[in-house]
Amino acid sequence: MSGFFITGTDTEVGKTVIAAGLARAYRDMGYPVGVMKPASSGAIKTSTNHLECQDTQLLIEASGIPEEVSLINPYCFEAPLAPATAASLAGVEIEISKILEAYHLLSQRYDPMIVEGVGGLLVPLRKDYLVLDLIKDLNLPVLVVAGPGLGTINHTCLTVKYALKEGITVAGIIINGLKKAGLAEKTSPALIEEITGIPILGTIPYFPDLTISRVAEFLRKSIIHRFGHSSQKWEMGN
Numbered sequence: 431m432s433g434f435f436i437t438g439t440d441t442e443v444g445k446t447v448i449a450a451g452l453a454r455a456y457r458d459m460g461y462p463v464g465v466m467k468p469a470s471s472g473a474i475k476t477s478t479n480h481l482e483c484q485d486t487q488l489l490i491e492a493s494g495i496p497e498e499v500s501l502i503n504p505y506c507f508e509a510p511l512a513p514a515t516a517a518s519l520a521g522v523e524i525e526i527s528k529i530l531e532a533y534h535l536l537s538q539r540y541d542p543m544i545v546e547g548v549g550g551l552l553v554p555l556r557k558d559y560l561v562l563d564l565i566k567d568l569n570l571p572v573l574v575v576a577g578p579g580l581g582t583i584n585h586t587c588l589t590v591k592y593a594l595k596e597g598i599t600v601a602g603i604i605i606n607g608l609k610k611a612g613l614a615e616k617t618s619p620a621l622i623e624e625i626t627g628i629p630i631l632g633t634i635p636y637f638p639d640l641t642i643s644r645v646a647e648f649l650r651k652s653i654i655h656r657f658g659h660s661s662q663k664w665e666m667g668n
Contacts, residue, residue, distance in 0.1 A: 433464075433543035434601060435570040437561065437593075439585035441549050444606035445575050446485040448634070449546040450492035451645030452573075452653065456542060457493055458646060464540025465489040467503045468529045468564060469548055469555055472510035481506045485546065492642050495540065504532050514554035524556050526564070533568060545570060551589060562596060571599040573653070576622075578608040578615045578633065583622055590626040602631035602653070 436449040449465065456463035470483040486503040495502075505524055507516035517524050537543050547553070551562045565572060572593055576586040586603060593600050603622065608615060619630045632652030637644055 432541060433537075433545065433570050434573045435545045435547060435565050435568060436573050436575060437547045437565070437589070438550055438575045439577065439582070439589045443575050443577050444634070445546055446488055447640070447642070447645055448573070448575050448604055448606060448649070449544050450488045450642045451634075451649045453489060453544045454492040454642045454646035455650040455653075456544075458643075459650070461542065462540050463493050464495055464497075464536045464543045465493045465502060466533055466536055466543065466545045467548075468533070468545065469505040469507075469513040469524065470503055471507040471513055471516040471548065473506045473508050475508060481508055488642070489544075489546065492646075493544070497536070497539075501532050501536065504529050512553050513548055514556050517556075524559075526556070526559055526567070529555075529564065530567060543570070551593060562593070562598070565593075565598055566596070571601040573601055573631070574603045574628075575606050576603055578605050578618070583618050583625070586622050587625050590622075590628050594626075600626075600628050602629050604631055604649075604652075605633040607636045608633050 436445050438445045453463050453465050467483065467486045467489060470485055473481040473483045476482050483503055483506050486499060490502060505513060507513065507520055509516040509519050513524060545568060547561045549561065553561045555561065555564060574586065574589055576582050590600055590603065605619060623630055632648060634645060634648050
């Protein structure tokens with residue numbers, strides 16, 4: 431089994447755009463790609479009183495997989511909070527076994543799998559279980575999505591260093607949403623690579639008329655060209 435877990439240095443850095451773009455790129459190349467958003471918050475209540483996560487819908491549209499939403503996104507909450515807190519407010523207890531079972535089922539049907547986290551590494555799914563723990567249980571290499579501006583060196587290096595310290599494989603870093611290449615944007619990537627020892631796989635420009643197909647085109651060149659179908663190739667040093 432191969433794939434990537436998409437995490438971020440913070441919220442609103444574009445994890446979903448990258449995850450969806452990567453799924454679309456694999457799909458366009460003919461791979462049976464699967465997607466998953468284990469837990470989401472900030473969902474919208476529909477006219478039929480159902481919760482709908484826009485991030486999950488984007489992943490489904492990008493991948494085209496005909497699976498139940500509840501399998502792709504086992505836990506969906508309305509409150510825009512960390513899943514552990516949102517679940518508590520909703521009177522729900524997140525069962526990690528339910529997430530792992532859903533992933534196991536999807537991974538039997540699709541390869542590669544693209545899994546998008548929520549927030550960053552230390553966001554709690556339960557009080558005793560973080561996103562970091564889920565990455566370990568899924569045993570997927572991580573792609574770190576970071577912003578382009580001032581402050582990204584600290585945020586990105588903290589994320590990568592902590593992941594490595596915890597024994598997680600970090601496949602690479604993606605800078606997302608570049609609007610204007612000022613001095614910070616021009617110099618930060620090289621310094622991040624030097625400090626972490628992890629490559630910057632690409633810089634995705636800001637698209638005012640964002641389409642996942644355009645993001646997919648960039649990712650196809652920077653990531654899929656590098657790793658091919660299997661992220662396991664990267665782990666073996668190929």
